Amino acid sequence: MNEFQIELDIECPVEAVFAALVNFERIPDWNSSVVEVKIANDAPLGVGSKVVYLGKFLGRTFKSEAEVTEFVPSTRYSSTTVSGPFQLEVTNALEPLGAATRLTSDFRGESRGFFKLAEPVMVRLTKNLFQSSMDNLKALLQADEL
DSSP, X not given: OEEEEEEEXXXXXXXXXXXXXXXXXXXXXXXXXXXXXXXXXXXXXXXXXXXXXXXXXXXXXXXXXXXXXXXXXXXXXXXXXXXXXXXEXXXXXXXXXXXXXXXXXXXXXXXXXGGGGGHHHHHHHHHHHHHHHHHHHHHHHHTTOO
């Protein structure tokens, strides 16, 4: 399994950072590979909730369903895919730094199907994509645009 971590200090309170992470309608604003996100059930967001991501990566469209595995408001949010071209576990941990927030995101995953063929390249591209997405999230939050 491939793993990497991205850590950012964001000049916003933890409540605002957490709210942005779970505002699925706005994820395409900061993650360029995501076209649309839908919550698969009508229940309030929490452990066990299913989230469907529609996106595009390396010119291919994908649909991936993830299940929320941890949900502690303003502290932790984790999910793992249950279908799609990637097996991906993501854990986001938030730590207050005065009025700012340290966001530490751990990514663990494997490619499937077409994407498995070029996995070493995929890992590098995926890490770059997630780093760019997290940088976008930080910039939008600090500009008060999320």
